[in-house]
Amino acid sequence: xxxxxxxxxxxxxxxxxxxxxxxxxxxxxxxxxxxxxxxxxxxxxxxxxxxxxxxxxxxxxxxxxxxxxxxxxxxxxxxxxxxxxxxxxxxxxxxxxxxxxxxxxxxxxxxxxxxxxxxxxxxxxxxxxxxxxxxxxxxxxxxxxxxxxxxxxxxxxxxxxxxxxxxxxxxxxxxxxxxxxxxxxxxxxxxxxxxxxxxxxxxxxxxxxxxxxxxxxxxxxxxxxxxxxxxxxxxxxxxxxxxxxxxxxxxxxxxxxxxxxxxxxxxxxxxxxxxxxxxxxxxxxxxxxxxxxxxxxxxxxxxxxxxxxxxxxxxxxxxxxxxxxxxxxxxxxxxxxxxxxxxxxxxxxxxxxxxxxxxx
Ligand code: SAH
Numbered sequence: 510x511x512x513x514x515x516x517x518x519x520x521x522x523x524x525x526x527x528x529x530x531x532x533x534x535x536x537x538x539x540x541x542x543x544x545x546x547x548x549x550x551x552x553x554x555x556x557x558x559x560x561x562x563x564x565x566x567x568x569x570x571x572x573x574x575x576x577x578x579x580x581x582x583x584x585x586x587x588x589x590x591x592x593x594x595x596x597x598x599x600x601x602x603x604x605x606x607x608x609x610x611x612x613x614x615x616x617x618x619x620x621x622x623x624x625x626x627x628x629x630x631x632x633x634x635x636x637x638x639x640x641x642x643x644x645x646x647x648x649x650x651x652x653x654x655x656x657x658x659x660x661x662x663x664x665x666x667x668x669x670x671x672x673x674x675x676x677x678x679x680x681x682x683x684x685x686x687x688x689x690x691x692x693x694x695x696x697x698x699x700x701x702x703x704x705x706x707x708x709x710x711x712x713x714x715x716x717x718x719x720x721x722x723x724x725x726x727x728x729x730x731x732x733x734x735x736x737x738x739x740x741x742x743x744x745x746x747x748x749x750x751x752x753x754x755x756x757x758x759x760x761x762x763x764x765x766x767x768x769x770x771x772x773x774x775x776x777x778x779x780x781x782x783x784x785x786x787x788x789x790x791x792x793x794x795x796x797x798x799x800x801x802x803x804x805x806x807x808x809x810x811x812x813x814x815x816x817x818x819x820x821x822x823x824x825x826x827x828x829x830x831x832x833x834x835x836x837x838x839x840x841x842x843x844x845x846x847x848x849x850x851x852x853x854x855x856x857x858x859x860x861x862x863x864x865x866x867x868x869x
Contacts, residue, residue, distance in 0.1 A: 535593050535660060535661070535662040536561070536565060536573075536592040536593060536662075537565055537592045537593035537594065537662045537665055537666055537669075538593065538660070538661040538662040538664070538665040538666075538699060538700065538703045538707075539565075539703075540702070540703065540706060540707060541558060541559065541562045541706075541707070542558075544558045544561045544562050544565075545557075545558025545559070546558075547561075548561060551583070553580075553583065557579065560576070560578050560579070561576065562707065564576050564578075565592055565707075566669070566707045566708055569594075569669060569673050570592065571591060571592060571594045572589050572590060572591055572592065573587045573588075573589075573590040573592065574587065574588060574589045574590070591615070593615075593662035593663070593666060594666050594669070594670075595612035595613055595614055595615075595620075595663065595666050595667075595670065596612070596613045597610060597611075597612060597613075597670070598610075598611040598612060598613040598619055599611035600674075603852070605852050606626045607623060607624065607625050607626070607852045608623070608624045608671075608674065608675075609621060609622075609623050610622045610623070610624070610667075610670060610671070610674075612666070612667065612670060614639075614659075614663055618639045618656055618657065619639070620636045620639050620659065620663065620667070620686075620687060621636055621686055621687055622634065622635055622636060622667040622670060622671060622686060623686065624671035624674065624675055624679075625852050626675060626677075629680075630680045630681055631671070631672075631675055631677050631678065631679050631680050631681070632679070632680065632681040632682070632683060633667060633668050633671045633672075633679050633681070633682050633683070634682075634683050634685050634686045635664055635667045635668065635682060635683070635684055635685075635686050635700075636659060636664075636667065636686030636687035636688050637658070637659055637664060637684055637686070637687070637688040637689070637690040637693050637696070637697055637700075638655065638656070638657065638658050638659055638687060638688025638689065638692065638693055639655075639656035639657050639658075639659065639687065639688070640653050640654050640655040640656045640657075640687060640688070641653075641655055641687055641688045641689055642654075642655035642689070642692070643689050643720050643754070643755070643756055644755050644756075645720065645741075645743075645753065645754050645755070646752075646753045646754070646755075646822060646824075647753060647785060647787060647816060647819070647822060647824055648819070649819040649821070650687045650688070652819070652821050658688075658692070658693040658696060659688070659693065659696060660696055661696045661699035661700045661703060664696060664697065664700035664704075665700050665703045665704060665707075665708070667686075668682060668704055668708055668710075669708070672708075679708070679710060680710065680714060681710070681714040681715070681716075682704060682710060682714065682715045682716070683715075683716045683718065683739075684697065684715075684716065684717040684718055685716070685718045685739075689719065689720060689722065690717050690718065690719055691717075691719045691721075691722040691725035691726070691729060692722060692725075694725055694728060694729065697717065698729075698732060701715060701717070701734065701736060711735075712734055712735035712736050713735050713736075713737070715736045715737065716736065716737040716738075716739055716781070717729070717736055717737070717738055717739065718739040718740075718741060718783065719738070719739070719740055719741065720740075720741045720754060720756060721740055721741070721756075721757075721760060721765040721768070722756075722760070723759075723760045723764065723768075724768075726738065726740070726765075726768045726769060726771070726772050727768055727771050727772065727775070729772070730771065730772040730775040730776050731775060733776075734776075735778070737778070737781060738772060738776075738778070738780055738781065739780075739781040739782070739783050739812065740765070740769055740780055740781065740782050740783065741754075741782075741783045741785075742762075742765075742782040742783065742784055742800075743783065743784055743785045743791065744757075744762070744784075744791050744796075745791070745796050745797075745799035745800035745802075745803055746762065746799060746803075747761050747762045747763070749790070749791055749796075750762050753787070753790070753791075762803075766803065766807075769807075769809075770807065773807070773808050773809075778808075779808035779809050779810055780807070780808070780809045780810075781809065781810045781811075781812055782804070782809055782810070782811050782812065783812045783814055784800065784811055784812065784813050784814065785814045785815075785816055786813055786814065786815045786816055786826070786827050786831075786832060786835065787816050787824045787825070787827070788816070788824070788825040788826060788827040788828070788831065789825070789827075790824065792827045792831050792832070792835055794834060794835070794838050796835075797834075797835045797838035797839050797842075798838055798842070800839065800844070801838065801839055801842030801843075801844050802842075804844055805842070809844075809845070810845045810846070810847070811839060811844055811845065811846045811847075812846075812847055812848075812849050813832065813835065813836065813846060813847070813848045813849065814848075814849050814851065815827060815832055815848070815850060815851075817851050832848060836848060
C-alpha cells in the first residue's frame, strides 16, 4: 500500500481531548521504590506502589487497566497501558518436559526462552539480545546475526512467562539464551536486580554466561553480586580458541584468564568455565591436559558441554568414550569438572540451538 492511499487511523475523541502526558517508566522490571515513586508522581497514595508491585510480579497483570484494586477513575484516566509483557508466538514441548518459547516483543521482534523442569528445580534459560553479534562458529544464534539488546523489562518478562506457564516458582536462571550478556551489561544488571528482589530468586541461583568481553568481567565483578559467572572458554589455547570464536582474535585467552583471576579476587567466588566438546577439534586428551595446566591454581569449575548439532556446520558430538576420557584427565589433574548434557534437544531448545529464523 502506498503512503498516500493509507488512511491514518484516528480516534477523533482522542484528538479533541488529548490526555495529559504521563511519564511512565517501564513498569515491569521496576523496583518497589521506583513503582512507589511513580504512583506518587501520579497523585496517588504511596501504598498503591506496593499493590502495583504485587499485581506485576505475583498476579501477572498485563495492563494497568486490569488492576481492580486501583480507583476506577484513575484506571480510566490511565487507559490501557501495557506494563511490558510479551506475547507467546510459539511454544514447543520436548519429551523431557523442556519447553521452548518464542516470545513476541512490543516492536515485533521475536526472542527465545527455555523452561527446564526437574523434580526440584525449574530453570529458565533467558536471552539478553535479539540475535548475537559474536558469531561463534558452533552456535546457531550467531549465524542469524544481531538485531538489538533486550531491555531489563524484556529479560524479566521471560522469567514471569515461564513461571506462569509451568504454574510453578522458577528456582534458577541461566543467562545462556540468545545473545552476549556482557554486551548488554546495564540491562542485564537491572534484570538481575529485579529477578532477585522483585521475583525473589536468590542470587546464588543465577548464572550469567559470557564468551568474554574485554574489561566487562571486571566491571561485572565490581557489582558485588553473588551471581555465578560462567565463561565460555571452549579451547585450551589461543590458536584453537580463535579458530572457533572470532572475538578471541582481539581478546586473547591470556587476557581473558587474567580478567577471570581478577573476578575471583574481587568476588571471592570461583569461576565456571564452559567447554564445548567438538569431536576431533578440542576433545583430545592433550587438550584436556593443556586445559588443566592453564587452570592450575585457579579457583574454578569446568563444565563440559557435548556439542549440540546445528545444521550450518559439520562439527560432531564426541563419542561417550572420548567425553569420559576428557573428564578422566581433568580429574587426574585435580580439576573440578562436570558434564552438562543439554536438555530440550528435539525442541531445538538446547544450548546453541536457539535461533530466530526457525520460527514456525
Ligand atoms: N554468549 C554467552 C551465552 C551463550 S549460550 C556465551 O557465549 O557464554 C550458552 C552456552 O552454550 C555457551 O557456552 C555457548 O558457547 C554454548 N553453545 C553454543 N552453541 C552450542 C552448541 N551448538 N552446542 C553446545 N553448546 C553450545
